[in-house]
Amino acid sequence: MKPVNCQIFSVKLITLFCAFCAALFSAQSLAAWFESSGQAAIRNGNIELARQNATQEAIKQVLLFAGASVHSVQKMANGVLQNDDLTIRASGEVNSIELIDEVFRDGYLTVSLRADIFPQKNTCQSSEYPKSIVTTWHPIDNREQATTGNLFEIGTRLPEVLQQNFEDFAQQSSIQTILPFYYAQQPLSMINDAMALAKQSSSQYVLTATVKDLSLNNVNQSKWQFWNNPTPIRNFSYQVTLYDGYTGTLMWQKLYSSNAPWDFDTHQSVDINSGLLWQSAYGVAISSIMQDIAINVDEKLACSPTYGRIIQVRGDQLTLNIGSNQGIQNGDEFTLFQLQQKHNPQGQTFTQFNLHPTPVRVVSVSPGTAVAVSKDGTLLANIQANDFVSKQ
Template sequence: MQVVRIILISAVLMLLVTCFPAKAIWFEATGQAAIHNGEKEAARQQATQEAIKQALLFSGASVKSIQSLVNGLLEDDRFEIRASGEVNNIELIDEIYHDDYVTVSIRADIFPQETMCSASDYKKNIVTTWYDINKRQQAAVGNLYDFGKVLAEKIQLEAQNHARHSFIHRVEPYFLTPLDKEKKSMAFTLAQKTDAQFVLFGEIIEFGLETTQSSGLAFWNNDQNRRNLTLSLSMFDGNSGEMVFQDTQNISAPWDFDIHKPINSNSQQLWDSTFGSATKKIIQTVVQSIDESVSCLPAFGRVIKVSGESLSINIGKHNGVKQGDKLTLFQMNQFFDPQNLPHRQFQLHPEAVIVKQVFAETALVESITGAPLANIQPNDFVARR
């Protein structure tokens, strides 16, 4: 079985939201977590957190408010999540222990809020690369030199399955760790190359193993190994060069493997382990945070082809584009400051455009009024505002 399985049982509408928009709604959810090394309480907390998170996400997670849920059920834990609902009460429905996992069912009394921006209608394209391990020698334990490659792909998969406002459409197949001063210009280049709006840079800062020696009085116990993981991320707007997201996540979790034997970075054995389970939580947190950071930013598409009075743009069905959508047209000018750093300015075009045809990753737009789209060239932009 997987380390964590999440089952959303039901969302029970106790009051009609349309008639009573300020009233609460009961959401019912169930979470499951594996029990490692007999640590039932840790598994219970994880399963409970997953259930609460699912109830919150089901009610809509888009506004950057942080709830601290300390309600008897989690009286010894401070659980934080960004969501668009205010949590009034949480009730424990059921708690069942199985041989190797625990199931927790809860009901949450949530005041849902309306989405605060229309820009979230479209998913924004994000490109990232493999994540380099800063201290390469730390990957020797387990022979996990390609762990950063797998981690980037796992983040992409999580985003494609669960992100509501963003879409990691490409993972470039190489390690890339630019200096901070290089990231802005590199974001311009990488975004244009891959048809992305945002560029996500990542680096594994720490990947080392710590060993705690067993007590001499308890010589029968083995030494305890823990593995650290620190992931540093920053994301830049590929059109303006502005940094829109930055975060560092770290964990220290038991390492359940022989330190002298290799393990496949993409194996179920690794990702079902205690360390793998903790890393999955990092992945979920990162994807949610990235998704929220772009939720209310305008969705940009790039003009990739000009054919008469029709323009092909690099966003399509995957981004939520629909036939009949109206978009704003921009032109871009680039200049360099005295320090030779690139800057871009955007100029609004007088003609708005409408989507005529939609494909998986592209769309065809034309002027709403039928007027000529003068001076528009590839690499100019359309925007959903």
């Protein structure tokens, strides 16, 4: 029997996003379009059975990424609806799947599908692996405001406080790396910058933050109460942005704000690493914001898939940039995929995932890496460094 060509099981996840649009806050409501192909042998002239088998094979690849609930497969042949009888259920929402092409060749039927997929809002299956996050030092928008207390270097301390709060309060994610430089977001380069930071640190997600406000509120004091010395109130405003480091996609952004009494003399320098600052009312207010960020980001990433990057291909062995620190164990199985960025004439950016049909199995684990081989012993054609794996 003629073997099925492994290259026909390519799946293209086309996630449309615009860097300057309202996707900042509404990404959860966007659909993703999947295009997939599948092939099956026609036995005893049973074309309908071959069509079902090829369709199910293609859908199986899609579900690895979509986590979808397929309510119906609209089987289209030459634009005519023939039947609607295939039901597959999982954890997401698929409004419809249309058969957009059929090719008969050498006793095989190849079908091409298009799926319209919406994520469910309330349910998901949390990944068993923690999500790795990289961040940098966090710049101050208005450095003049840091003069009070001499807080010019607070941006080097804030990511450490945030990292500790992830350790204390997050369950699905952690700040794995703090890169020792300031990163100021540039809208025109943020996609490439996020991907570069993720690659540099072997992290999946990129968190950036900017201190927007450190101002001291003016305290009105009556001239008849000159003996009173009221404690001034100091503001703290902090904008946080989260990116998918493998695609550069902007996933989430939020501005956090608070204020608290500034318990120090306005001419006093305060050590940003001292307990004096972090045990004060102002330090406690900042720490409370960091706790909220850790919890919010963790909730955002809880349902996101865990990916790993291939850092070396040697013969039939793949070295991955994830290991026991991320919960990887011998015997774990992953799906291989390649990722490409596409641009259309309108300037919109598409992320395309091409899935490989052969799963791989982990055979060796170290704290930061793992070695995987083909599950069934077949050659892993066209796989190279900087391709990716996803937990099945």
